[in-house]
Amino acid sequence: MSRIPVLEIFGPTIQGEGMVIGQKTMFVRTAGCDYRCSWCDSAFTWDGSARNEIKQMTAEEIWEELSLLGGDCFSHVTISGGNPALLESIGGLIELLKAHGIRSAVETQGSKWQDWLTQIDDVTISPKPPSSGMQTDFDVLDRIVANMLKANHPGVSLKVVVFDETDFEYARSIHRRYPSIPFYLQPGNADLVEANTAELRVKLLETFEWLINMAMAAPDLNDVKVLPQLHALVWGNKRGV
Numbered sequence: 577m578s579r580i581p582v583l584e585i586f587g588p589t590i591q592g593e594g595m596v597i598g599q600k601t602m603f604v605r606t607a608g609c610d611y612r613c614s615w616c617d618s619a620f621t622w623d624g625s626a627r628n629e630i631k632q633m634t635a636e637e638i639w640e641e642l643s644l645l646g647g648d649c650f651s652h653v654t655i656s657g658g659n660p661a662l663l664e665s666i667g668g669l670i671e672l673l674k675a676h677g678i679r680s681a682v683e684t685q686g687s688k689w690q691d692w693l694t695q696i697d698d699v700t701i702s703p704k705p706p707s708s709g710m711q712t713d714f715d716v717l718d719r720i721v722a723n724m725l726k727a728n729h730p731g732v733s734l735k736v737v738v739f740d741e742t743d744f745e746y747a748r749s750i751h752r753r754y755p756s757i758p759f760y761l762q763p764g765n766a767d768l769v770e771a772n773t774a775e776l777r778v779k780l781l782e783t784f785e786w787l788i789n790m791a792m793a794a795p796d797l798n799d800v801k802v803l804p805q806l807h808a809l810v811w812g813n814k815r816g817v
């Protein structure tokens with residue numbers, strides 16, 4: 577039985593980002609990432625700081641935990657990380673969720689392909705802009721987008737986090753490269769240590785407003801959706817929400 581390294585299972589909560597923002601959902605967060613984004617808000621999934629919390633779980637064990645936590649108050653599960661697309665074993669979990677009538681979503685950066693991606697209802701691909709310190713492998717990203725288009729997948733979107741003007745230009749180039757994919761812009765949270773949510777909200781709303789203004793002035797982004805991290809506005813930098 578192939579296992580999945582799980583760092584946290586939480587919910588029900590709302591999806592705070594992107595294409596299904598506001599959707600009531602459970603979260604399964606896997607351990608491990610092939611990237612090391614400078615501003616990663618989930619660095620504990622890969623920096624070793626939470627290594628003692630990683631549980632190697634079967635799909636059935638994950639389902640049990642989801643049921644225990646969510647009872648009958650959920651019909652949607654979001655898989656995030658880390659990078660869940662590192663794990664072939666997620667395929668079995670998706671099948672099990674489907675068998676229970678549960679819809680699924682995934683958050684991934686578009687650096688790895690898995691066949692199970694086509695089985696997910698809401699697929700968010702989030703290529704990383706220059707401020708992350710990461711470099712996009714466009715051969716891989718092109719192939720992932722092409723595979724999703726070939727599968728006629730109805731629920732795929734691109735979401736780019738933007739911290740500065742260089743990131744904004746990168747985001748534009750992503751939209752230009754894949755014009756048929758619904759495109760989302762998300763302001764970066766630059767203060768991952770602020771424990772005072774009221775103070776964090778002010779900063780997050782300022783960067784949200786900056787990003788709205790940038791997008792409104794860009795004629796090549798007339799179809800873009802600009803969204804804040806809703807969960808950060810509500811719960812701040814708290815983990816497991």
Ligand SMILES: C[S@@+](CC[C@H](N)C(=O)[O-])C[C@H]1O[C@@H](n2cnc3c(N)ncnc32)[C@H](O)[C@@H]1O
Nearest residue numbers: 615616617618657658683684685702737764765
């Ligand atoms: C923690 S990542 C996990 C999934 C996958 N590794 C990825 O990056 O898409 C989930 C989402 O959070 C976003 N994110 C991470 N750190 C952030 C930050 N400081 N501010 C805004 N968004 C952030 C990522 O860009 C991604 O869209």
Ligand SMILES: Nc1nc2[nH]cc(C(=O)O)c2c(=O)[nH]1
Nearest residue numbers: 590591592593656683807817
């Ligand atoms: N509520 C909530 N929404 C989210 N959307 C993406 C998240 C993530 O960390 O992948 C996330 C998260 O951690 N919490």
Ligand code: SF4
Nearest residue numbers: 609611612613616658
């Ligand atoms: S790709 Fe996602 S999980 Fe990995 S370091 Fe970047 S933001 Fe964090």
Ligand SMILES: [Mg+2]
Nearest residue numbers: 617618656807
């Ligand atoms: Mg998050």
